Amino acid sequence: MEKSSKAAATRSWFGQVEPMPGCSKCRPSITGEGVGTMNHAQIDEWLLNGLRASPGPAGGGGMTPLSEADWEELVQQSDRHRITPYLYHHLRTVHPDLPTPPDIVGKLRQGHLDNAARNLRLYGHLGKILQLLRDNGVPAIALKGAYLAEQVYAHRALRYLGDLDLLVRKDDLEKVDALLLGMGCRPTIPNRIVGPDNNEFVYEMPRRDLCVEIHWRILPPQFPFPIDTEGQWNRARPAVLAGVETLVFCPEDLLLHLCLHAGCTHGFEPGLRLFCDIREILRHHEADMDWGLVRRLIQEWGIGKSVYLTLKLAQELVGARVPGGFLEELRPGDFDERYVALAKDQVFARKVRTGQPLSMWPAVAQFWGATRLRDKVKLFWKGLFLPRESMARLYPVPADSWKMNFYYAVRLRDLLRTYGRDAWRWLRRDKDMQAVAQEGRDLTALKDWLMSSGPAAGSGEGVRAG
Structure with a gap:
């Protein structure tokens, strides 16, 4: 397979890149049957x-x-x-x-034993990467699992690690890219170009079933939240992970990051692990969590709905200890219990999916949720003719090259390979695809609500700054 085709096989609808097959984030098909008639x-x-x-x-x-x-x-x-x-x-x-x-x-x-052995290997790789960055003067913040497993959970074997996530400054991306390539990592896209629609580059570790994700901000720009990345760097704390000194988010930024990761980035589809993470964070940092800072950041970033729904689910599902009165204060004025039901449907979904999960990319849910063929055609057209800068990240050709015109034909082929069969089934009013379309409408409604602004109950202005 040519390099361009191999890279193209991992693309999502609007040019966001899915991990390669070896990465833990690769998910199984859009449609599928349940697992039986059990209770x-x-x-x-x-x-x-x-x-x-x-x-x-x-x-x-x-x-x-x-x-x-x-x-x-x-x-x-x-x-x-x-x-x-x-x-x-x-x-x-x-x-x-x-x-x-x-x-x-x-x-x-x-x-438990298998995960303990796996995490031992992963922390060995993490230590090498962190030491490499440290030796070359590149500050990095370890995100999510790597910090949680070692510092928050009772033992690092208790938390399953997927990929290794690191936050670096945008100015250091070129140096980080060279360092990772030098140690044999393989990027999942041919051209690593920072654009208005991306926030990470993904690399496969050599000969390992593991990906390293290098972020320069915690959310893709498609989400309308003014996250203060520089403030996160200023509030970061020193920590020792895998025997190497590095940085981690302060408890308040970590909590909000996980709420956004669960609700916005993944649409609650990762299941219960992130809710367990939130419970452990609240337990571990019960004495030093600055809830005044949490309130202020929620207000400044406009993320009250995502935080409210995620914390409410964490409390209901796994008994996370949210301070008394906090959720009542945070409750949006337009909240409806159906959003809880929609989120729980994603948490406990048992469908086997062989393509892009609907909840991960809003554009996919929007496509299948569109009720009219004309709307689907418009979305398909938008997904086909990406900006040249986005195409350059996905295919091995510079954005200003005349060859780019040919790669739009390659993109058409890739989209038809990925979605053509399901689109044909939808046109034939296949029962399973009609269910997918309804799920798309539900998920689009949930996403739209999570990303919209609105007043908190009883205040008329949102969450108090503390």
């Missing part, structure tokens, strides 16, 4: 009871017993949510009285 609500409730500090009002003994097939499904869902090590730890230390079959405990234990 999914009952299985999910067992899973949540295993994660909470208290197993619910009925207690472990009052819960409906699960069948053997249900227990197997619970283990599969635990793996899908990437919380198996954390669940195993909770069942052993917090809920030893929950009636869990020994063979299920054994499978969860094996998942």
Whole structure:
């Protein structure tokens, strides 16, 4: 396969780049059947009871017993949510009285051991990268999992690590690119160009099932929030990760980053892991979390809706300890409980998807959610004729080259390969594709609400600055 075709196979709808197949963010198809006729609500409730500090009002003994097939499904869902090590730890230390079959405990234990070995390898790679950047005078902030696993969770084996995420300054991107290429990392796109529609470059580690994501801001520019990246750098704290001195977000920035990551970037589809992260952050930083600063940043960035819905879900699902009165103060004036239901549908979705997940990229949900063929054609046209700068990131040709015209034909081929079959099924009013279209409409409504501004209840102006 030619380099351009190989890179093109990883592209999303509007030129945002999906990770290569080796990356943990690669997701399985847009459509698919459920996994059977089991009592999914009952299985999910067992899973949540295993994660909470208290197993619910009925207690472990009052819960409906699960069948053997249900227990197997619970283990599969635990793996899908990437919380198996954390669940195993909770069942052993917090809920030893929950009636869990020994063979299920054994499978969860094996998942815990496998993750411990995997994280040991990942921290070895992280240490090499952080040391390389440090030796070359490049400051970096370790984002999300790498810091959480080592500093926030009780043990680094309890938190599954996907990719290694680092925040660097935009002025250092060229140097970081050269350093990573020098150590054998392979970029997932041919041309790393900073544009008005991107916020990260992704590299594959050599001969490893691992990606390194280099960010220069925490959200893509498509999200209308004025995140103060320089302020995040100024508030960053020193920490030692993988034996190397580096920087991490202050607790307030970390909490807000995870809320935005869960609600906006992924549309709550990552499942329960991020809610467990939020609970652990609130537990670990219970004494030093500056809620006045949290309030001020929410107001300045206009992210009250995403933070409110994410914290509300974390509280309801896994028992995150949000300070009394904070959610009531933050509650948007136009909040509707249907947004909670839509978000929970994504958290616990069991569809097998073989393409781009709808919730990850708003444009895909918007395309399938459009009710008229004319609207779909307009969106397809917009996705086909990207700006030349965006095309240059996706294909091995400079933005000002005359050859770029030929790559629009390549892009048409790539889009048809990715979405053509599903589009044809939609035109034929396929039942599964009609369900996808409805999901697209629901997700678009949820995304639009999360990204809109609005007053908090009782204030008329939003969240008080503290």
